[in-house]
Amino acid sequence: MKRLSSSILLAGIALNCLVPAISQVPEVAVPKLPDRVKLDGVLDDAAWSKAAKVGPFVNNDGTAIDDERTFVRIFYTGEALYLGWEMSDRDIEATLVKRDSRFWEEEVVEFFLTTGPLTRYYELQWNPLGGVFDAIIENRLDAQGKSLKFTGDWDYTARGMRSEVKVAGTVSDPSDRDRSWTVEVRIPFADLNTAAPAAGTRWRGNFYRFNRGGNRPAQKQAWSPTRDASFHQPSRFGTIRFLP
Ligand SMILES: [Ca+2]
Ligand SMILES: [Ca+2]
Ligand SMILES: [Ca+2]
Structure with missing residues (x-):
């Protein structure tokens, strides 16, 4: 019995040490x-002048x-969550328009959000041509909270x-x-399989951008940087707290 207790205690200490605490993310x-x-x-x-604002991304x-x-x-x-994206951009490049395209191979902004555990989250994307991506990601994490493998439900x-997207400039010229380009988004809570969050509710999520143009390498931008090659590190998601 004593041995069992100490192993649980050790597991607890290990998790506390290695999983990024919520206080370490924005x-x-x-x-x-x-x-x-x-x-x-x-x-x-x-409404946009009264909305919360995150950024500039890093x-x-x-x-x-x-x-x-x-x-x-x-x-x-x-009824819904609203996002207003603003991207300054000297060279806006995009060709994909079909829903669930591989937008991340061009220019795109991405919102990852979970209303529950970090191992299952929505991935939503918008590109400069009005393209939309939506999927549910299942992500297996190790004891340190690092992603081992993830799969997506594209259905x-x-x-x-x-x-709706507004471009100030010309796409692919x-x-x-x-x-710049801006995206205005309305996400009904029904699409997130939840009721409206009660005041004080905290969800975890992150905002990302793939920025390209010219011959430069892809620039990966984030609200809460994952400090990893992949955006799929949900332990690095920030906290989204709902005010009354
Ligand atoms: Ca252009
Ligand atoms: Ca508007
Ligand atoms: Ca660009």
Whole structure:
């Protein structure tokens, strides 16, 4: 009995030491606002000025980004979560439009979110041409919280989700200098298989961007950098806290 207790204690200590504590990842406090957004890709609605804002993103290795910055504004209503993405970008390159394309091989922004355990989360993506990706990821983690292997359920569809993109520039014309692209997203809680979160609820999630252009290597941007080659390190997800 004594041996059993000490092994449980040791396991607890090991987990505490190695899994990143929630205090080591960023937190965003998300306000509840009336739904008066015109979903047109333009973030000039009054709600966006009252929304929470995360960013600028950093490189996924944790280093700062000087230009081509990324911000996400966030709020929620009784029915849905809203995201307003802003990407400054001198060269916007994208060709894929079909749902569930491999958008990450071009330019894309990504939202990973779990309302429960870190081993199962939604992966949602939007690209500059209005392309949408939605899947549910199952990710096996080791005792340190590091991903061993993940698989995706591509059959999942966020049926009520709506998004609109606005590009300031020209997509796939590198001869000119683009300015930015923005994405306005409405994600009904029903698509996340949950009711609206009660005030004080904390979910875990992360925001990412693949930025490309010219002959430069792909730039991996993150809100909470995973400091790994992969974005699929859910122990590094930030905390999304819902205000009253
Ligand atoms: Ca709008
Ligand atoms: Ca262009
Ligand atoms: Ca770009």
